[in-house]
Amino acid sequence: MEIQEERVVATIYDVAQAARVSVKTVSRVLNEEAAVRPSTRERVLQSMQQLNYTPSTAARTMRTQKTGLIGVLTTAITSAPTTPDAAGLPSVNLLKGIQSVMDRSGMLMMVADTGESPERLEQLARTFREHRVEGILYVADYHQSVSPPASLFELPTVLVNCFDEHQRLPAVVPDDVAGGYRAAEAALSRGHRRIGFLTLPETMVATQLRNQGFLEAHEAWEVQVDPGLVLSVGKFLDPPQEEARALRHALEQLLNLREPPTAICCGNDKMAMSLYMQLQQWGVSIPEQLSVVGFDDYTLITELLNPRLTTVALPYVEMGQRAASRLIQEIQGVAEDRSDRIVEALAGPVIWRHSVKDLR
Amino acid sequence: MEIQEERVVATIYDVAQAARVSVKTVSRVLNEEAAVRPSTRERVLQSMQQLNYTPSTAARTMRTQKTGLIGVLTTAITSAPTTPDAAGLPSVNLLKGIQSVMDRSGMLMMVADTGESPERLEQLARTFREHRVEGILYVADYHQSVSPPASLFELPTVLVNCFDEHQRLPAVVPDDVAGGYRAAEAALSRGHRRIGFLTLPETMVATQLRNQGFLEAHEAWEVQVDPGLVLSVGKFLDPPQEEARALRHALEQLLNLREPPTAICCGNDKMAMSLYMQLQQWGVSIPEQLSVVGFDDYTLITELLNPRLTTVALPYVEMGQRAASRLIQEIQGVAEDRSDRIVEALAGPVIWRHSVKDLR
DNA sequence: CGGTGTCATGACACCGGTGTCATTTAGTCG
DNA sequence: CGACTAAATGACACCGGTGTCATGACACCG
Secondary structure (H helix, E strand, C coil), X not given: CCCCCCCCCCCHHHHHHHHCCCHHHHHHHHHCCCCCCHHHHHHHHHHHHHHCCCCCHHHHHHHHCCCCXXXXXXXXXXXXXXXXXXXXXXXXXXXXXXXXXXXXXXXXXXXXXXXXXXHHHHHXXXXXHHCCCCEEXXXXXXXXXXXXXXXXXXXXXXXXXXXXXCCCCCEEEECHHHHHHHHHHHHHCCCCCCEEXXXXXCCCHHHHHHHHHHHHHHHHCCCCCCHHHEEECCCCCCCHHHHHHHHHHHHHHHHCCCCCCCEEEECCHHHHHHHHHHHHHHCCCCCCCCEEEEXXXXXXXXXXXXXXXXXXXXXXXXHHHHHHHHHHHHHCCCCCCCCCCCEEEECCCEECCCCCCCCC | CCCCCCCCCCCHHHHHHHHCCCHHHHHHHHHCCCCCCHHHHHXXXXXXXXXXXXXXXXXXXXXXXXXXXXXXXXXXXXXXCCCCCCCCHHHHHHHHHHHHHHHHCCCEEEEEECCCCHHHHHHHHHHHHHCCCCEEEEEEEEEEEECCCHHHHHCCEEEEEEEECCCCCCEEEECHHHHHHHXXXXXXXXXXXXXXXXXXXXXXXXXXXXHHHHHHHHHHCCCCCCHHHEEECCCCCCCHHHHHHHHHHHHHHHHCCCCCCCEEEECCHHHHHHHHHHHHHHCCCCCCCCEEEEEECCHXXXXXXXXXXXXXXXXXXHHHHHHHHHHHHHHCCCCCCCCCCCEEXXXXXXXXXXXXXXXX
């Protein structure tokens, strides 16, 4: 009565034996090193096939110290399960951009979600180091300032959609100043002169920057900004109902002005959608009576609203790609062009649809 | 003139030397094996701290053959970059569910996106095997039938949001029959008797099942189904404009009936949103003149529409959790309860909001 | 005080690849 | 045909942990 041994995976020794060569020769075939006679190579390949051989990265790693692994720390997946999709979901596009570059470079991503707790982040960074990742990407779900744990400084690291308070780490963020500029310009260039701006909560980084861009655009077009037209809507983590109420209130305020705006820029597409809903209820037609500009190009919304929403895109895919490229450069020790800004800001284009009326 | 050697990470030998013990003792401290004198333990821990020691999983793996790695193959991240967010994005919730379970089990996810090409899938599965993942999750972005490559059968594998044509692999899918049933019931239970059903393209798996559920519900409530009320909208990968036109057409058809429906169930929330837009243009008020039921509970839409949309939720988080649990069970060789269905279908609840009028 | 069992620790092989260097084989040329 | 060179291959150590087993120290016991 023989004990049936559970068959484990074949090793390089099994292949060597089957092909009647040394393990080193098998290794040579694997890595396409020089000088293996075609007939031998063929024999080895056949044996590998037969045994369904898969080399072990673990073993290889020990010797070469290379893993081909990139650690991705993110809140983008889990987000807060409590905040229903906040502004979050499109940030998956960041991952999309990252993925595409990693792919081309033959790197594999280990993805871990930090969830809420900061000590979790520390712990995950540790786990990544145990797996000897060659670099780390920290991906935030909206533009923000972070204070990364010390462990991130010990490996090549690039921050995505966020920056550390002391700006020591390379980072790729959206250019929100340019974004605000373009949003305002979208209306200005079509002849609008009184433009409302419903901003995200003031505590958010993006809000301030977009505000700045909004003002700069008016300056460039030599249009005076009426401060009464710029309103912050809601606080940081208001419940949805509260948010809706705040918007309604702000909107009333704008439309009841002696000289109401002819266009309104929104902090994001979600807000634009709420605005559509509200205006519809009041019988205000878009864009005939009021033009609307969104922010994010959340296509789900922008393409489905009626009329389709003109909006400023966030270049998430490009940001992801750029961040991944920078990380790989850093890993490969390519002489980083020091003239590069540590924090790199990428602007997205205005996507023209049908929610802005041309007054010219 | 000494050459400054680049300092690489500390090994267990460095720690052993610093603590003046054998490597084995360090190993014992690491793994909390029995019997290390407290004083020794303390010394070792200190040395580890000082050297910033991080054990190498690669080395450990070689000996123990355990990696704590799970491979996740998905189209959920990249989706088709061409299809703007199709029905896709909420499938991130699948990852969320998976992540939460992996976390609890101390497993780490390697995520790779299959993109479009099938050979890419084969290649990624191979890469996973090289890293000696202990199991694989294949995550689809919508309920579908797949023909997985042979390599998936060589490791514990669970399919998520899809099933293989021969149903050999364990799978977790949404219970679309129950979904269709509940959607219809949402209207039926509020007194509606003529209920329109705008379905997704007929080629999709979900469509047929939901149809079936829709019919079963009517049977259970002893309500006759008028076949003229069930319309398929659009083909598989229609461009958005085409889709919108198809919807408008279908809607006209329904509302021009001699006896038009008092409620309409939609194939998904996105369609419901288009429907809102259209009805608004025609001046048909929801839910006073027409009730609407969605599908998916895509909160971005459902919470923002006015009135907020009553919809059938897809239990993505639970599906992810369930799939992850099953995979881990299988890895640990827990005697799988064979009475379990190979393909497990999970139903989501109706989320009641304000788009269905109570006729009773 | 010697025998015995337990506790704490160490020596050493091993996991599956790759790097180094030696060795064998084939190829070229005078 | 033999010498010499290049090509092909093999022997063996090594990477950084863990498993097995041996060994030293010490308490306990008769």
